[in-house]
Amino acid sequence: MWNQHSYHAEGRPGSLIIVPTPIGNLEDMTFRAIQQLKEADLIACEDTRQTKKLCNHFDIPTPLVSYHEHNKMKSGEKLLGQLQNGDTIALVSDAGMPGISDPGYELVKQCVENQIPVIPLPGANAALPSLVSSGLPTDHFYFYGFLPRDKKTRKEELDYLASVRDTVILYESPHRIKETLKDLAVVFGADRKVSINRELTKKYEEIIRGNLEELRQWSEKEQIRGEFCLIIEGTGEIAQETDQWWLMLSIVEHIDHYINExxxxxxxxxxxVAVDRGLPKREVYQMYHVQ
Structure with a gap:
């Protein structure tokens, strides 16, 4: 057991500081985030050119190093060594919260495993502002991020998400939004409510609400620009006892049924199975694979 006291660790040599950056409007940068970027020995970022613009705007002189999806293993090992040698490193993505549909998880995991303090700063992201402005339930929600590109895996994930009881949050790129809305209308049902946010916090910010069929039609007529965050109505349903055909099955038998049948x-x-039984997916996975 290792108990990290974040308050005392902040700014201490050998700390990883997770710093959210604006998703559009530079005024969303916090005073604390600017200060931490200035005080860090190094800023690890997705695209040094993009982060350089942010640093120039706020007069941040800290050196930059590349850390992105394609070099995260090699770069992560080097960053870990610098942290172990006492450097304080700020981790940023191009926009929003590092680690949320952006690189960061692997480096944070390495730090935790090596008992290096990880200090998360609150700040800008696309998912929560989109959720709270959607008009859909916010008490429980399921964040998914980007759908896979492989058609078979994508279909499996959509089938799963269509059965989720709570509000679902997806990210999507402009060149795939039409295809995604079409798939969602088919798998989730045309009447499922959805709210789409694009260009959030920017000059041409837009929120479009309706059902999936209405927004599918909208996407066919609209000139598509900007990154999207989709907030989709959940089923709102809890399985009734009469639908629980699997009650006499073990979890392993339940899983095998879906695989075989x-x-x-x-x-x-x-x-x-996790959805059917209302169990955490990790718990079901462990029960199935650790036999």
């Missing part, structure tokens, strides 16, 4: 992959079957 429904031709699901083991990953999709585990997710579906």
């Amino acid at each position: 429904e031709n699901m992959s083991s990953k999709a079957a585990i997710k579906q």
